[in-house]
Amino acid sequence: MKNKKNNWLSRAVALLLPLLLLGGAALAQAPAAAEPEMADALRQSGKIYVVVLVLVIIVTGLLVYLVRLDGKVSRLEKEAESR
Amino acid sequence: MKWWKYLTIALLLYTVVMGFLGHVPRLAILNETERNLYFHVPMWFGMTIILLASVINSVRYLRNPSSRLDILAHESAKTGILLGVLGLMTGSLWARYTWGTWWTTDVKLNGAAVTMLIYAAYLVLRGSVRDEQQRARLSAIYNIFAFSAAIPLLFIMPRLAEASLHPGMGGNPGFSKYDLDSAMRLVFYPAVIGWTLLGVWITEVACRLAFVQEKIYEKQEKQLA
Numbered sequence: 001m002k003n004k005k006n007n008w009l010s011r012a013v014a015l016l017l018p019l020l021l022l023g024g025a026a027l028a029q030a031p032a033a034a035e036p037e038m039a040d041a042l043r044q045s046g047k048i049y050v051v052v053l054v055l056v057i058i059v060t061g062l063l064v065y066l067v068r069l070d071g072k073v074s075r076l077e078k079e080a081e082s083r
Numbered sequence: 084m085k086w087w088k089y090l091t092i093a094l095l096l097y098t099v100v101m102g103f104l105g106h107v108p109r110l111a112i113l114n115e116t117e118r119n120l121y122f123h124v125p126m127w128f129g130m131t132i133i134l135l136a137s138v139i140n141s142v143r144y145l146r147n148p149s150s151r152l153d154i155l156a157h158e159s160a161k162t163g164i165l166l167g168v169l170g171l172m173t174g175s176l177w178a179r180y181t182w183g184t185w186w187t188t189d190v191k192l193n194g195a196a197v198t199m200l201i202y203a204a205y206l207v208l209r210g211s212v213r214d215e216q217q218r219a220r221l222s223a224i225y226n227i228f229a230f231s232a233a234i235p236l237l238f239i240m241p242r243l244a245e246a247s248l249h250p251g252m253g254g255n256p257g258f259s260k261y262d263l264d265s266a267m268r269l270v271f272y273p274a275v276i277g278w279t280l281l282g283v284w285i286t287e288v289a290c291r292l293a294f295v296q297e298k299i300y301e302k303q304e305k306q307l308a
Contacts (some may be wrong), residue, residue: 036111048103055099063092066284070084073291080298 091284094277098122098270106266112181119177121270125278126170127195131237133282134163134202138230141223150297153219156226157209158289162282164202171195182248191249194236201229 039048102121110117137159144152174192179185186192208225212218241252 036109037114038109039115052100052103055103056096059095059099063095066281066288067084067088070088070284070288073288073295076295077291080295080302083302 087280088284091277091280094273095281098274098277101270102274105270106264108264108267116177116181117267119173120267121274122278123170123173123177124271125275126166126173127237128275129279129282130163130166130170132279133159133166133286134230134233136286137163138226141226144219144223148216148219150215150219151294153223154290154293154297156223158286158293160202160205160226161289162286164199164206165285166278166282167195167199167202171199178248187248189248189252190244191237191241191247191252194241198233198236201232205229 098121102118107115107117137156140152140156140159144156174195175185178187178192205222205225209218209222212221241247241249244252
């Protein structure tokens with residue numbers, strides 16, 4: 001944790017990368033008739049994105065928790081070293 | 084933070100987004116549930132890899148005892164058990180909506196359940212020995228048994244069985260047959276790496292905490308002496 005600014009920048013890039021990747025493939029959903037039933041209606045109405053966002057929020061929340069826990073342990077390690 | 088932790092974050096977010104929006108082949112019965120391939124299956128991959136790390140540390144402990152190696156083996160086993168329990172729960176839910184039942188006496192299912200019981204006994208064993216060195220030694224030996232029982236139960240017996248509902252077992256085609264549609268591989272492999280790394284990360288934090296705790300106890304003992 002030497003240069004905080006650089007750290008935050010790379011963290012933001014890591015978070016945004018998968019969102020950039022999603023753009024193209026998300027549009028490539030074409031429903032076809034007389035085939036096994038899939039969640040087409042949900043996709044057409046666009047509500048699948050609600051589910052995706054909910055999961056992104058949950059996973060991000062859990063990861064933020066883990067990152068903070070990681071930081072706390074790092075601080076504790078330093079403290080135990082100096083005492 | 085180390086580089087692989089950023090990789091974990093990127094891979095998991097990619098998995099969650101592409102896991103739902105990516106292309107999957109149209110299959111009867113499975114329908115959209117085949118997306119579980121990105122979530123249920125990586126639990127077992129992660130569990131196996133982390134339990135392997137655990138048993139390696141147990142063997143290292145027996146060759147050259149140190150509390151550090153005991154902690155590494157113990158914390159890895161705990162994370163492995165967590166992933167295995169999540170795998171059992173998600174598998175059961177998936178079975179309910181594709182096979183029509185929460186549980187069936189399938190070799191693959193029972194093998195996985197027995198594996199989790201064997202590892203539960205590892206935790207029971209650790210909890211029942213007070214002396215630290217004895218606990219470390221006993222549990223290291225038990226861990227070798229647990230891992231060598233888990234591999235045949237999970238990967239060999241189900242494949243030898245005459246019939247199994249589970250994909251890839253008992254003459255049943257695995258998902259590798261479906262995701263020849265390589266769009267699924269593009270999500271599946273990152274998902275496996277991402278979830279496994281998450282397990283490694285959790286284990287790493289738990290180990291570091293245990294190391295610090297030990298260091299503090301040692302210092303306190305020195306001050307008292």
